[in-house]
Amino acid sequence: MPYYIGDVIKEERKLVIRTPEKFRETGVDVRLHVIAEEVDADKGVVRLSDGTALNYDILALGMGTSPFVPKIPGLDLEGVFTLKTLNDATRIKAFIKDSPCRKAVIVGAGFIGMEMSEALKTRGVDTHVVDLMPRPAVRWDPEFSKVILEELTRQGVAFSPNTGIVAIDKGKGYRLHVATDDGGMEADMVLIAIGVRPNVKLAADMGLQIGKTGAIQVDFSQRTSKEGIYAVGDCCEVYHRVSKRWAHVPLGDIANKQGRVAGRNIGGGSIIFPGVVGAQSFKVFHCEAAATGLDEAEALNCGYHPVSNIIWGNAIARSMPGEKRVGVKLVADRATGKLLGAQAVGTTGAVNRINVLSCALWSGISVDEIGYFDFAYAPPFSPAWDPIHIAAQELLRKL
Amino acid sequence: MPYYIGDVIKEERKLVIRTPEKFRETGVDVRLHVIAEEVDADKGVVRLSDGTALNYDILALGMGTSPFVPKIPGLDLEGVFTLKTLNDATRIKAFIKDSPCRKAVIVGAGFIGMEMSEALKTRGVDTHVVDLMPRPAVRWDPEFSKVILEELTRQGVAFSPNTGIVAIDKGKGYRLHVATDDGGMEADMVLIAIGVRPNVKLAADMGLQIGKTGAIQVDFSQRTSKEGIYAVGDCCEVYHRVSKRWAHVPLGDIANKQGRVAGRNIGGGSIIFPGVVGAQSFKVFHCEAAATGLDEAEALNCGYHPVSNIIWGNAIARSMPGEKRVGVKLVADRATGKLLGAQAVGTTGAVNRINVLSCALWSGISVDEIGYFDFAYAPPFSPAWDPIHIAAQELLRKL
Numbered sequence: 001m002p003y004y005i006g007d008v009i010k011e012e013r014k015l016v017i018r019t020p021e022k023f024r025e026t027g028v029d030v031r032l033h034v035i036a037e038e039v040d041a042d043k044g045v046v047r048l049s050d051g052t053a054l055n056y057d058i059l060a061l062g063m064g065t066s067p068f069v070p071k072i073p074g075l076d077l078e079g080v081f082t083l084k085t086l087n088d089a090t091r092i093k094a095f096i097k098d099s100p101c102r103k104a105v106i107v108g109a110g111f112i113g114m115e116m117s118e119a120l121k122t123r124g125v126d127t128h129v130v131d132l133m134p135r136p137a138v139r140w141d142p143e144f145s146k147v148i149l150e151e152l153t154r155q156g157v158a159f160s161p162n163t164g165i166v167a168i169d170k171g172k173g174y175r176l177h178v179a180t181d182d183g184g185m186e187a188d189m190v191l192i193a194i195g196v197r198p199n200v201k202l203a204a205d206m207g208l209q210i211g212k213t214g215a216i217q218v219d220f221s222q223r224t225s226k227e228g229i230y231a232v233g234d235c236c237e238v239y240h241r242v243s244k245r246w247a248h249v250p251l252g253d254i255a256n257k258q259g260r261v262a263g264r265n266i267g268g269g270s271i272i273f274p275g276v277v278g279a280q281s282f283k284v285f286h287c288e289a290a291a292t293g294l295d296e297a298e299a300l301n302c303g304y305h306p307v308s309n310i311i312w313g314n315a316i317a318r319s320m321p322g323e324k325r326v327g328v329k330l331v332a333d334r335a336t337g338k339l340l341g342a343q344a345v346g347t348t349g350a351v352n353r354i355n356v357l358s359c360a361l362w363s364g365i366s367v368d369e370i371g372y373f374d375f376a377y378a379p380p381f382s383p384a385w386d387p388i389h390i391a392a393q394e395l396l397r398k399l
Numbered sequence: 400m401p402y403y404i405g406d407v408i409k410e411e412r413k414l415v416i417r418t419p420e421k422f423r424e425t426g427v428d429v430r431l432h433v434i435a436e437e438v439d440a441d442k443g444v445v446r447l448s449d450g451t452a453l454n455y456d457i458l459a460l461g462m463g464t465s466p467f468v469p470k471i472p473g474l475d476l477e478g479v480f481t482l483k484t485l486n487d488a489t490r491i492k493a494f495i496k497d498s499p500c501r502k503a504v505i506v507g508a509g510f511i512g513m514e515m516s517e518a519l520k521t522r523g524v525d526t527h528v529v530d531l532m533p534r535p536a537v538r539w540d541p542e543f544s545k546v547i548l549e550e551l552t553r554q555g556v557a558f559s560p561n562t563g564i565v566a567i568d569k570g571k572g573y574r575l576h577v578a579t580d581d582g583g584m585e586a587d588m589v590l591i592a593i594g595v596r597p598n599v600k601l602a603a604d605m606g607l608q609i610g611k612t613g614a615i616q617v618d619f620s621q622r623t624s625k626e627g628i629y630a631v632g633d634c635c636e637v638y639h640r641v642s643k644r645w646a647h648v649p650l651g652d653i654a655n656k657q658g659r660v661a662g663r664n665i666g667g668g669s670i671i672f673p674g675v676v677g678a679q680s681f682k683v684f685h686c687e688a689a690a691t692g693l694d695e696a697e698a699l700n701c702g703y704h705p706v707s708n709i710i711w712g713n714a715i716a717r718s719m720p721g722e723k724r725v726g727v728k729l730v731a732d733r734a735t736g737k738l739l740g741a742q743a744v745g746t747t748g749a750v751n752r753i754n755v756l757s758c759a760l761w762s763g764i765s766v767d768e769i770g771y772f773d774f775a776y777a778p779p780f781s782p783a784w785d786p787i788h789i790a791a792q793e794l795l796r797k798l
Contacts, residue, residue, distance in 0.1 A: 241773075253776035253783040261771075274771050281775035290775040352751040354775045356758050362772065363762035372660075372673050374640075374757055376680035376689040377652035381750045384652040 039206040041226050058266050061231040065196035065250050074168030079175045080190045101125055101188045105178050107165055108193035109136035114284040117157045128158040141329050144345040151287040198235045211237045213248035220272035222262035232258035239275035242293045242361055243302045277361040281351045290354035293341030293361045305334040309395045313387030315349030317379030324348050328391040334399055337366040353388055367392050438605040440625050457665050460630040464595035464649050473567030478574045479589045500524055500587040504577050506564055507592035508535035513683040516556045527557040540728050543744040550686040597634045610636045612647035619671035621661035631657035638674035641692045641760055642701045676760040680750045689753035692740030692760045704733035708794045712786030714748030716778030723747050727790040733798055736765040752787055766791050
């Protein structure tokens, strides 16, 4: 069940989780709070941390990822968090409510860092984001990262670029002191959000092939390298339809789809997971950021010949009141004229456009066709020449 | 230059139109308020209503459409309008401002009728829409028309289904009386918006081929049947990529594209217009309606084997506050498993989804792939399983 982890913190909402009892009614034996410590793949046995051994004919692995944490002292201090599970979210929520939490430092300006900066700030917590990189959301073009940074600044969230943390200590005016490579700052709470790593130890121990990405190798049916063993979700790889390589893209919608594909195959169906194009997005305050496919560096790495451009347009027709600026970046291959990737940023209309371009990537459409795509045009929704058309036609002149 | 005709009426906005003088500065001779009365295609001469004759090597026709009006008495009375040109819009606007205009009857519940019902109502004019059909926006499924009707009702716009008008007369309490086939009603203004017909007389007179649709026949380069003569926009046909037939789809974004294609070919370029998939949309108050491709009847008519379904979902993730109901209808071909068409209705998120599905139609994607499309998922923008996924997977079971 997908949930929006920032949202759990921002809003007073209850999530309904199905209990093991509920599962049992439907004949499914769900055991929580146990760890699968070892798998004997030859004998088909899983040994659990509570001492029991479970026999299986089919094994499905969905072990997810773990937050990556730097090797620094002070991670065990009260007020230092990572955010991966629903429990993490409720713990953070309780902390904000019960402890004096006047200020938070978020380490990492990726998806989680951005979403949490909004969640914490909205909860009245003074928020400061630090990142090793020179700008937030580095997956996006510098021109778009700038727009994201401007939105952070407008909303009163501080950002320190090029900043690594070296230690966390007890603070003086606040609960904690965060020492960085060029100074330090105090805060009541520190959130480490610098990425995740796939949980593959169990899989590696039982001799499953691990892919180059570090995640479990699977095929289009979600089968691992050993018969009868499937893997799904953030712990395994996924086929990237643009790079034509197996990638590690730990996102909730992909995990959902892989689970469905594995389940249907295990149940006797014949179905494949056709892969992804790398579509992703986040919202931070009044800014949408979305991206799909490859950026120039990734494209070069695949042996493509990337050419790119950025245009700024209006998400709605010029004749409509109010302007809604949206930036669109396209990356195409000079050799084939095909689209390779796209990014968009704006107060609205960025995600929609990336979804359309994701569909274009899915089918391998060339930039000249994108310049004439047929949209459901009406002035409240787009100009007659959508920013997508304009970006494609402009890029075509560079190809 | 596209403009939103309803918007001209609703808002106090100025449109900047480039004058003939401005064009002349760039070496283009623009003559307004003259009619091209006759073309001698053999000699390459256009005779204008002001008596002049213009020689040409290349002729481009962009004559647009005219509003269709029923053959009833009273159309010439003051307060009776059609709405096609910017002049029509400014005339209506002046009329509302200067005359007592307490009530309007709109004849026709298509795009223009719907947009104008919002524009007039927002201007404080009591508005009543009548249509020969049993429901508004009949291009949409009855289940979706119902949602549109509910929105009209919620906003205080009256709708009379199955109603034809037979005459317009002077009224008693109001300026005009509209006689219908089952009674009548009074209003200060009547807007006839029952569709348009392509302006092809000049083209037919000069011997150009007219297509089965009644619009001028063109090829992928916008060339007509006579050498050196191009046609673009609402007066000509367009290739429909799903029906694989030439259709008449008089919409502003298509006209823009055709103009560009003709212009580049005339200028010595080599470019084709790749056609349309039938994407269209309108907004009426807080309701988005969008459609693309074929409906069941059109699909049957083409020899396809249509199967369809409708699902209702949420435009955003369940974990987000507030529900945004969106309905998605898919039509697919049982023979090939390919998508043939789609419709959507909702307060938000309908047009976006139809744009994605238009891209799917553009490339001829099958319903099983649509069920696993990769979107830029984040909870503020969609559920992890988007209504598109759910609709496609449900439809797949019927194929």
